[in-house]
Amino acid sequence: MTTQTERSLVLVKPDGFARGLSGEVLRRIEAKGYTLAALAVTTPTREQLAEHYAEHEGKPFYEPLVEFMSSGQVTAIVIEGNRCIEGFRALAGATDPTAALPGTIRGDLGRDWGKKVQENIVHGSDSPESAAREIAIWFPNL
Template sequence: MDQTFLMIKPDGVQRGLIGEIVSRFEKKGLKLVAAKFEVLPEERVMQHYAEHKNKPFFPGLKSYIMSGPCFLMVWEGKNVVAITRSMIGATNPAEALPGTIRGDLGVEIGMNVIHGSDSNETAKREISIHFKDDEITSYERVDEKYIYE
């Protein structure tokens, strides 16, 4: 099975959206295999957003992402990166389709509720930044035989 990294950002946490967001992925048939709730330390923020550190918006992004707790998750399933990206919606909530997380719950691009890995390679990198191997639990859901062919 494929894995991806998802993070409910401080605005999503502060607005009490963790349960709704987790529920959407569970209802889809994806499997939560790791989760933690924390204020991200600067070192991991710098690793996670390394490709953005020289961009003009980075100081604001860094300040925002460290402004409160985030809910970090690893999800598992076939084609999980593509599925979760589709469910999350466009980066700019104004452009995100209704029915997507950002389309339904976001308003501003700078506070767009959730982050999701954009490729399998990125997912592996982001998971390794935020989770140790022993923090990820492998198990079989009883309904998997009704989800996958």
Template structure:
């Protein structure tokens, strides 16, 4: 696939605790996106601070860092045409009260501070590369032929 793009997605501790990992992965797979990296971890505080670094001066920064380090997370890398925009559309608005039914947040989240999943912002140039390299070494990402790609793209 010539125009494949990689994007970063992370199941947050609330979704992990609620057993929603499979739901998130299934929805992205069913859309036709290709999973090229996944792991389960307790995110180190230093990496959490770097991950949310652009919010460091905001009043909710400490809460973000505390929450994301409060339990296991599932960082992932997905690939597909316009993957970042596709994923952002699928997860819905950051505030679950504004997220449409049928989106991941619209279906599973009730609170802004516990909104199930993080995804790189398609409007922030470089967000994907930064977040992917922050959470994955290049040798942790797998390159393979997606068997149904000919049915997904012209």
């Protein structure tokens, strides 16, 4: 256990945004006790997404992922709190929304739509290094 306050980058992806789930995601973040440090609605560019998903370049789901993520608006959020990176990943649940446990965002609200990419409502940073890198992409002035 550490006691260092962290920030994490959360995105409500185009599927979640289009379904009006931004408020539900924010509700769960705040109910958990994390605070909001920044909030914006934006339509991601392919350039932003290439940076954001650089680690996945070359994987079979990369192109469909960039296509999907640039297909509409997202809500970008910087959350803050002790161990919020790990904590939000727990709130989000497993990557595959079918396998994600009930009680999680993906488990409660997501499903497999038979598409080339897993539409799974949210993104959350997976490490302090990723969080710093991703926050700079979505909130360069923060």
